[in-house]
Amino acid sequence: MTTTRVLLLEAAGPESHAIATTAAARGYEVFTVTSRERWDGYDTALRNLLTGHLLTDFSSSDQAAKAVVAYARLIKVSAVLTTNEYLTPLCALAAADLGLPGNDPSLALAARNKAQMAARFAAYYVPAPRTLVLDGGCNVEDQIHAAGLSFPVVVKPSEGAGSGGVTIVDWPKALAGAVLDANGQRSMYGALLDGRVLIQEYANGQEYSVESITQDGRTSHLCLTRKLVSEGSNRVEIGHMLPADEDADSTAIFDAASQAIASVGIRNGATHTEVILTPTGECKVVEVAARIAAGNIGHLIRHATGVDPWAACLDVALGRPMQLQRTSDCFATVRFLSANRSGRLVAIHGLPKVSSEIPFVRVRATAGTRVAPPRSNSDRLGCFAVVGNNASDVERRANDLLADIRIEVEPVAKAGDA
Ligand SMILES: Nc1ncnc2c1ncn2[C@@H]1O[C@H](COP(=O)(O)OP(=O)(O)OP(=O)(O)O)[C@@H](O)[C@H]1O
Ligand SMILES: [Mg+2]
Structure with missing residues (x-):
């Protein structure tokens, strides 16, 4: 053998x-x-x-x-x-x-680089926020007006990740700082990233993601995930809940995701497509990633639906038939832990214990490390998940457990302090 x-x-x-x-x-x-x-x-x-x-x-x-x-x-x-x-x-x-088995190599960068992705979305009529790629030339505000965009706008790096360098800008005075922030992004491996900065139409509404697997060009959507996102100018994900398929017009969201997936040459593999649903029911595809979702979404899928996304990823990569039948009819949610002030982490108190309803509790920050309110997903200190067969009970339990957790942070003396 x-x-x-x-x-x-x-x-x-x-x-x-x-x-x-x-x-x-x-x-x-x-x-x-x-x-x-x-x-x-x-x-x-x-x-x-x-x-x-x-x-x-x-x-x-x-x-x-x-x-x-x-x-x-x-x-x-x-x-x-x-x-x-x-x-x-x-x-x-x-x-x-x-x-x-894999994806179209000639389009693979378009599934990663948001400037190229915006061009593919436009060519494929994918419903998406209008996007302007700054040319480094004249005044940014002039470029925004010339493109027909108005405030608020979203400033983001072409090749960022984890919400790093993404800012919602409400007025012109905040533009320069946001552009500078978007400019300074580096890859995890030190690779040179596309330094172009994007200005995007701000899409107001509920954020979802669509978790999908494509095999030989045919896409199956595993579920819709509702995203809990922080307020303010630097949005970060603070939790996920799935399946949220009954939440909204999931057919329209799935259709938009299918278009986005096809537009960037996905043929074999998992995708994670982020979509904002506006109050008038319009879908705006924020991005598609040619990989399984991060943020423990794969684990939530497993716990809620019984579908094994890891096995499916392996089967697709091996060119073997994948199994996507749901064997469970539950709901699962994750909450991320983060500091609400800057300083040194002393301890995280009141963490729940793993049980049949709490499938995992993870802490990745150790006592003594410097922490700060999150500006990107990498600032998360840990997380826990809740699973159950009633969506509102699951949400309530997660919120109650989160309220019981206290993150103790001590101030760090500044140089020159007595
Ligand atoms: N056009 C937009 N309209 C409204 N909100 C937006 C828009 N673009 C981005 N955001 C907000 O900023 C967050 C991060 O943006 P984006 O997904 O483009 O960056 P990212 O670095 O790929 O982040 P992540 O890896 O967390 O998905 C989004 O989840 C959303 O909350
Ligand atoms: Mg994103």
């Missing part, structure tokens, strides 16, 4: 870890390609799941593509996949080169 070998581009992170665990449980050998810096942070449990690894420099995409393909050929992999936002274009290139 031949061994099935899968190559994960970056195995760190909850979603990659879940895929590696699922693959290992199936008896597959799991390999990874990562950077030296990330590898040093792999814990023992993750290292034990892996049969082999290659360290490479992702900051040079040509060199990384050659290294990944050569390694994949050497170890004879049957699948290459990633859950890492920054590595989706590389994954598409490698899969195409190796003749394995």
